[in-house]
Amino acid sequence: MTETQAPAERFAVGTLLPPTSFPITRKDLVRYAGASGDFNDIHWNGRFAVDVGLPDVIAHGMYTMAVAGRVVTDWIGDPAAVEEYFVRFSKPVVVPDDGVGALVEVTGKVAKALDGGRVQVDLTVQSAGQKVLGKATAVVRIP
């Protein structure tokens, strides 16, 4: 994508990763439930979600983590360069059954240069104006 830039420039501290928005619908959650094996009712059953005190069905935290990670893997190219990935699940991503669903907005920045030719990327992950993942960080090996 930015092949003409020198590596040092592409991975310099302060570099912004291309921001990306990911729409999430109920169908996405059903598909993720099947692929991941996490069939917890709060991720597909609105009646159950409300019964346990949630506003509505919420996305799997791991789904949001996976989607947010794409900002890093799309940027670095080879997902195997991700050595470490951490997120805190701070707020649920509520996914209403209204034909629209939710939007998860992800931005990222190279926050630190680490030893061994690695950098730390900090992600900001929001939905409906709220931070849904906290301290989201990835350590990647510079190719």
Next chain:
Amino acid sequence: MALDQSFVGRTYPPTPAYEVGREKIREFADAIGDPNPVYRDPEAAKALGHPDVVAPPTFPIVISMPAADQVVYDPALGLDWSRVVHGDQRFNHERPMRPGDRVVAVVTVESIKSFAGNDMITLVTAMSTVEGELITTARALLVARAEGEDKS
């Protein structure tokens, strides 16, 4: 109710081997909406220096989450599983998982804490091939919410 601190440091028996498959990786990549060919096309993966397609960075949850059930549903620990939510998640990858990996997970209770009536338990899951090569270590914080917080 506070959980028994004597569970800290306890390691559960290894899970039966999970064999990573190419179609399962593709299914997972489809489910997270990621079109990256390195998850699907062995040639694209080889161009990046991999012997075969690789799994996405969060794929190991497919193995670590069922492995954690040993702890979550351990009657001796007595975690109220109906109140458990996922607090945080970390992966440390030695390398990505690949088709043909036969992966065994070993779960250890790293810490147990109690805060404002919430029980917080951190589980470390080491995922290695049956040959003994460590692939990924997952670290998950599970929180059993305090009674009476349902409607908050």
